[in-house]
Amino acid sequence: MKIDRRGFLASTGLTAAAIAATYRSVGPVAAGHDADMSSWAGIREQFGVSPEFVHMSSFFLASHPASVRQAIEDYRRQLDSNPLEAVRTQNGRLxxxxxxxxxxxxxxxxxxxxxxxxxxxxxxxxxxxxxxxxxxxxxxxxxxxxxxxxxxxxxxxxxxxxxxxxxxxxxxxxxxxxxxxxxxxxxxxxxxxxxxxxxxxxxxxxxxxxxxxxxxxxxxxxxxxxxxxxxxxxxxxxxxxxxxxxxxxxxxxxxxxxxxxxxxxxxxxxxxxxxxxxxxxxxxxxxxxxxxxxxxxxxxxxxxxxxxxxxxxxxxxxxxxxxxxxxxxxxQIGRAKIAARIHALNDQMKEGLAKMPKVTLHTPRGSKLSAGMVCFDVDGMRPGTVVQKLLAKKVIASTTPYSVTYARLAPSLLNDENEVDAVLRHVRELS
Ligand SMILES: Cc1ncc(COP(=O)(O)O)c(C=O)c1O
Known part of the structure; x- marks a missing residue:
């Protein structure tokens, strides 16, 4: 038996008006209303990452900014209130x-x-x-x-x-x-x-x-x-x-x-x-x-x-x-602005590391052949130890999960120049 939208509504006992009322509360998907998206500090505030750490591995798995959290929550409510109709309403519309x-x-x-x-x-x-x-x-x-x-x-x-x-x-x-x-x-x-x-x-x-x-x-x-x-x-x-x-x-x-x-x-x-x-x-x-x-x-x-x-x-x-x-x-921030910011922070990190005699930088300097990640070694120290020692300083670094492994830092929109400088100081102390 074929069932069209009207047949479906009848079978659920809901009218189109009732469904519209149910979903009228669905929020916007742009940044939060009070978001200051004009400054990097304001953008950073959109994330719920714990402030006691310097997050230099944010690429691993996203922390959701406020607008994404809000959208997920709105859709979760729709699904919890009426899963079948939520799927019918949202699906198949590209x-x-x-x-x-x-x-x-x-x-x-x-x-x-x-x-x-x-x-x-x-x-x-x-x-x-x-x-x-x-x-x-x-x-x-x-x-x-x-x-x-x-x-x-x-x-x-x-x-x-x-x-x-x-x-x-x-x-x-x-x-x-x-x-x-x-x-x-x-x-x-x-x-x-x-x-x-x-x-x-x-x-x-x-x-x-x-x-x-x-x-x-x-x-x-x-x-x-x-x-x-x-x-x-x-x-x-x-x-x-x-x-x-x-x-x-x-x-x-x-x-x-x-x-x-x-x-x-x-x-x-x-x-x-x-x-x-x-x-x-x-x-x-x-x-x-x-x-x-x-x-x-x-x-x-x-x-x-x-x-x-x-x-x-x-x-x-x-x-x-x-x-x-x-x-x-x-x-909302702009692709060009984001690229320039991430490259600038990564350049700052690479230039700082390149000056340290006991550090070997493995990522090309400049923006042409690199992006948002910096891989390096500290002489005489295993990458895992570098990461552990940075963690002790409240810096979230990572090792590369490959047969040849390096220590890795990835400055992103969740960081600023002061944090990059602080991380460089910690690496200098290690080396
Ligand atoms: C280059 C590359 N490809 C693929 C993946 C796996 O990504 P996903 O978790 O989206 O499957 C990773 C993990 O970080 C990665 O570094």
Whole structure:
């Protein structure tokens, strides 16, 4: 039996007016009413992070600013008061995708929603129609979630994996050198180049545009199904760099929105343009109209669209629907202003560390090949010990979770120049 909206309302005993009244109280998704978004101190006050610490690992998992907390709370109330109607009211209108699209320079219908970077990478690599004998080219600098998505997907398809290093040491990194190393490894069998925009292993920011241009050159004259696709894990660039990521040149851009974007925990995106989405097939059934109509009518599976790659099933909807508040928060400050601020604080940190004779800086200086993370070593001290000693001084640092590990500091919008100076003083004392 088909049931339309009016039939549904009758079955719940609710009238449209009653439902409108229920939801009239839903709050705004922009910054809190009394928020001072004109100063960095005012922006910092939007976060509930504990003031006794200097938070230098905020990229790990977002602390929600006030507007995001408010939006989550509003949607939670809607869901708790009437789950079924809340879902009917909010779902299927591309509202979340539309809010994200403006920031990405994309179209709403090009965006799939996920729970994390990891989920996005898994969906894309497993969704690719890889053929036995094809190869995925990746690098030694990528995250566990990226490497494992590649290994598992390649293993199922009988494809091979090649991992290359993009530089020998941090002092000699150049944009041309990175691009050249990728370019010379691309063969006719290379179906994918999988890279990370900003490495959490060393803080290096890759020149994605130049890599994309090199791949486009290699793709000239190749059949669509054999072309090399560029898949980018962009989680540590999104919310940091002043880039409309849909214009970067990646074929698939995958990121969590719960790190630098300050989005609700358990949220993420995949972006690709309409044509590129056709290169993958869904892994998890989507609850999208396009996917479900085929099941209802028994018609052939349609060409993949972004909405068909958004995994179905019910989610922590209050978090997903509150994603626009995080993008609004960034837009309110301005992407360029955020990028300049994060780069300035990170430059200050790098310059300070570079002056310390017993400290080895592993992240390139300047903004061109780095973003919001600074990796370093203190002579004769294990990275874990550096982090512990900083914690004793109330500084939240981290180690890089890779086979070669460094101490890592990540100045962000939750910090200021005085905090960077204080952290530098502590590191100097350690060294
Ligand atoms: C480069 C990189 N990719 C992916 C991830 C995993 O992100 P998520 O928690 O969104 O799956 C991380 C974790 O911090 C990371 O550093």
């Amino acid at each position: 509202k979340v995708e539309t809010a994200i699209a403006g920031y990405l320079g994309a179209k709403p219908e090009e965006i799939a929603l996920t729970d994390s970077t990891t989920m996005g990478l898994g969906l894309v690599y497993h969704g690719l129609m890889l053929k036995a004998g094809q190869e995925i080219l990746t690098t030694t600098h990528d995250h566990y979630s990226h490497h494992e998505s590649i290994r598992l997907a390649a293993g199922r398809a009988g494809a091979s994996v090649k991992k290359i290093s993009l530089f020998d040491d941090f002092k000699s990194i150049t944009e041309a050198g990175i691009v050249e190393r990728i370019k010379r490894e691309i063969a006719p069998k290379t179906r994918v180049v999988g890279v990370t925009w900003v490495h959490s292993s060393g803080g290096v920011k890759l020149p994605i545009r130049s890599i994309a241009a090199a791949i486009a050159e290699k793709n000239r004259g190749r059949a669509e199904a054999d072309k090399t696709l560029l898949i980018v894990d962009g989680v540590h660039g999104l919310g940091v760099e002043d880039e409309a990521v849909a214009k970067l040149g990646a074929d698939f851009f995958v990121a969590g929105t719960h790190k630098w974007m300050f989005g609700p925990r358990g949220t993420g995106i995949i972006w690709a343009n309409a044509e590129t989405w056709k290169a993958v097939r869904p892994i998890i059934p989507s609850f999208s109209g396009a996917a479900m109509s085929g099941w209802f009518s028994g018609s052939a599976e349609p060409a993949t669209r972004a909405e068909m790659m958004t995994p179905g099933g019910f989610h922590s909807f209050e978090h997903r629907w509150a994603v626009p508040a995080a993008f609004a928060f960034h837009e």
